[in-house]
Amino acid sequence: MLKDFADIAPKAVLAAALLWGGSHYLLIGPDVAARIARADYLPACEQNYQAMVARAADARTRAVLQPQTHIEQDMAAAQLDALRSSPFMQQLGVFGGSGDILGLGQMSDMAMSQLHAQKQMARDAYDATVAKIKAQTATDLAQSGTICGCVADAAIEESRTEWAIFSGTLGLIRPAPVRDFDDQMMQVFEAGSCGNGGQP
Numbered sequence: 449m450l451k452d453f454a455d456i457a458p459k460a461v462l463a464a465a466l467l468w469g470g471s472h473y474l475l476i477g478p479d480v481a482a483r484i485a486r487a488d489y490l491p492a493c494e495q496n497y498q499a500m501v502a503r504a505a506d507a508r509t510r511a512v513l514q515p516q517t518h519i520e521q522d523m524a525a526a527q528l529d530a531l532r533s534s535p536f537m538q539q540l541g542v543f544g545g546s547g548d549i550l551g552l553g554q555m556s557d558m559a560m561s562q563l564h565a566q567k568q569m570a571r572d573a574y575d576a577t578v579a580k581i582k583a584q585t586a587t588d589l590a591q592s593g594t595i596c597g598c599v600a601d602a603a604i605e606e607s608r609t610e611w612a613i614f615s616g617t618l619g620l621i622r623p624a625p626v627r628d629f630d631d632q633m634m635q636v637f638e639a640g641s642c643g644n645g646g647q648p
Contacts, residue, residue: 468616472612472613472616477611477614482601484629485633489630494592498589502585505584515567598641599636599637602641603633607623607629
């Protein structure tokens, strides 16, 4: 009877070990990892990602060229307008029988209108570029939870064996990828495996 028990015991121990290891590898380890990631790593990941997106948006906004100001043109336009409305020119218009001496008023209006149109186009282009950056930033910020969740899932998948060891030993053995899980997540993020390409 003892001989039969000795033959059965190793098989039972082996089967139990396989069942224990397999369940931790397939189910328990990833579940423990997901719970720990949600509690300890995802909030920091989302904050870091949002800060990075905001910094990148600020840098892109600063890189957009401001509409150029042409001080000489503005001064010339102001002088022309002052000349047109001066009492001397008004008096010349009265003597000439027309309010517009030699078409000066019409030319002045055209030049001012063209200058104003150029300024408005430059301002509109600048505003459109800044608005596009803001819209992209808002989209990126809204995706912080999705990106960090994807990064955590991918990092868990890459360290599945280590998480199985951690959960299978009831936390007594803590392999490096489990201990430094934030580094593991950073490597996944920088690899661009979650659609971020390493950039926000």
